[in-house]
Amino acid sequence: MSEASGTPGADAAGAETESTGATGAADAAEAPPGPGFGNYQNDIYLNGLDDRLPPFTTDLTLLGSSAREHLDPGAFGYVAGAAGSGATHRANRAAFERHRLVPRMLRGPGRRDLSTTVLGTRIPAPVMLAPVGVQSIIHPDGELATARAAASVGIPMVLSTASSHTIEQVAEAHGAGNPRWFQLYWPNDDDVCVSILDRARKAGFTTLVVTLDTWTLAWRPQDLDQSYLPFIRGIGTAIPFSDPAFRAGLEKSPEDELIPAVLRWVPMFTGTDHSWDQLPFLREHWDGPIVLKGVLHPDDARRAADASMDGIVVSNHGGRQVDGAIAALDALPPIVEAVGDRLEVLFDSGVRTGSDVLKALALGARSVLVGRPFAYGLAHGGEEGVLHVLRSLLADLDLTLGLSGHRSPADLSPDSLQSGT
Ligand SMILES: Cc1cc2nc3c(=O)[nH]c(=O)nc-3n(C[C@H](O)[C@H](O)[C@H](O)COP(=O)(O)O)c2cc1C
Numbered sequence: 001m002s003e004a005s006g007t008p009g010a011d012a013a014g015a016e017t018e019s020t021g022a023t024g025a026a027d028a029a030e031a032p033p034g035p036g037f038g039n040y041q042n043d044i045y046l047n048g049l050d051d052r053l054p055p056f057t058t059d060l061t062l063l064g065s066s067a068r069e070h071l072d073p074g075a076f077g078y079v080a081g082a083a084g085s086g087a088t089h090r091a092n093r094a095a096f097e098r099h100r101l102v103p104r105m106l107r108g109p110g111r112r113d114l115s116t117t118v119l120g121t122r123i124p125a126p127v128m129l130a131p132v133g134v135q136s137i138i139h140p141d142g143e144l145a146t147a148r149a150a151a152s153v154g155i156p157m158v159l160s161t162a163s164s165h166t167i168e169q170v171a172e173a174h175g176a177g178n179p180r181w182f183q184l185y186w187p188n189d190d191d192v193c194v195s196i197l198d199r200a201r202k203a204g205f206t207t208l209v210v211t212l213d214t215w216t217l218a219w220r221p222q223d224l225d226q227s228y229l230p231f232i233r234g235i236g237t238a239i240p241f242s243d244p245a246f247r248a249g250l251e252k253s254p255e256d257e258l259i260p261a262v263l264r265w266v267p268m269f270t271g272t273d274h275s276w277d278q279l280p281f282l283r284e285h286w287d288g289p290i291v292l293k294g295v296l297h298p299d300d301a302r303r304a305a306d307a308s309m310d311g312i313v314v315s316n317h318g319g320r321q322v323d324g325a326i327a328a329l330d331a332l333p334p335i336v337e338a339v340g341d342r343l344e345v346l347f348d349s350g351v352r353t354g355s356d357v358l359k360a361l362a363l364g365a366r367s368v369l370v371g372r373p374f375a376y377g378l379a380h381g382g383e384e385g386v387l388h389v390l391r392s393l394l395a396d397l398d399l400t401l402g403l404s405g406h407r408s409p410a411d412l413s414p415d416s417l418q419s420g421t
């Protein structure tokens with residue numbers, strides 16, 4: 001039965017070898033607060049004794065369909081949608097299906113510890129919240145709700161440049177001491193770029209994630225068919241609209257006159273690709289680690305390492321950019337082989353379950369990021385919804401790790417998998 005994990009804020013029954021017992025009502029009832037991630041399972045079963053059910057499904061692969069009921073059609077299409085025919089979006093999931101865990105038995109009792117270190121930040125599990133923009137289309141509390149939920153479990157959030165709340169508001173909701181990173185959509189105005197970076201640094205964002213694959217939006221039929229684009233309505237523009245360098249270029253404030261502000265921002269952050277030789281500019285203006293997000297080719301990974309970047313996110317943006325692109329999971333092994341000893345390799349695109357997390361780690365990722373699953377949680381119930389998704393994912397991860405015969409992320413390697421079936 002479920003064994004308490006040794007995650008921070010954990011637990012539990014304490015003794016290294018003891019099981020809390022998923023159905024052991026008495027044990028669990030006496031356990032101190034702050035159970036290991038796996039104990040969410042106990043909580044759910046125990047609540048059932050009082051006829052209380054989880055707020056919504058614990059099967060995170062089903063959330064897309066149930067989120068539809070909570071969102072207007074434009075917002076649902078935006079979150080769930082993908083580029084073109086959706087081939088890459090489907091390929092992301094299919095790639096996970098082609099790898100299977102090979103569980104090991106009788107490995108002895110022992111405390112599980114999901115924690116890991118990512119770019120100098122100790123985190124309780126190898127899971128982070130991917131940058132997801134325009135969260136107010138999903139729930140009015142948007143990024144504030146996400147920040148509070150992330151803080152409750154201690155896993156890092158990455159705030160998008162396209163946030164619906166300002167950097168400072170999100171930092172306040174997130175709270176002091178919680179790990180937070182900032183994602184940059186690199187504006188083609190240097191003053192605005194530097195000003196946004198300064199604000200992020202001052203607000204306690206430690207690591208910069210520069211997204212490379214979305215310098216312009218892809219052909220997205222779900223959005224096109226509904227003519228749905230939040231930014232041209234001034235949604236997801238809280239960061240530039242509150243920025244002094246951005247506002248300095250406007251005759252009237254965005255609050256007084258929306259259209260000129262939109263017309264200034266849209267071409268500033270979309271439509272212009274940057275180049276490798278511009279990376280020193282970011283290094284000059286950001287004194288923490290820098291991670292490049294959206295790398296799929298080993299040569300680009302090598303270039304990132306040559307440019308002294310600290311990390312990369314192997315990602316195809318959840319299938320939202322290049323339709324027909326390689327599944328992100330298939331891009332991971334050759335990239336780890338090329339640069340795994342030179343920079344930290346993170347992964348996203350298609351992670352839905354604990355088993356998916358383990359597969360990405362076994363193939364060499366230091367941590368994964370999840371996007372749509374927590375966005376769907378936000379749609380179901382704001383902060384509580386995100387929390388339910390995170391607790392479910394982390395409990396599933398903890399239990400699946402243990403049942404596969406491992407105690408920590410470091411135990412995983414390609415040997416933990418059978419691949420290609
Ligand atoms: C609604 C939505 C908005 C997103 N906004 C951003 C963004 O602002 N910046 C960014 O780098 N990635 C953005 N992404 C991509 C995610 O960071 C991540 O790469 C992707 O969601 C991972 O795939 P998954 O949804 O299958 O987990 C967005 C994804 C979604 C679904």
Ligand SMILES: O=C(O)C(=O)c1ccccc1
Nearest residue numbers: 133134162214236317320
């Ligand atoms: O929709 C996206 O995938 C995305 O990355 C994005 C781009 C610009 C603003 C908000 C989100």
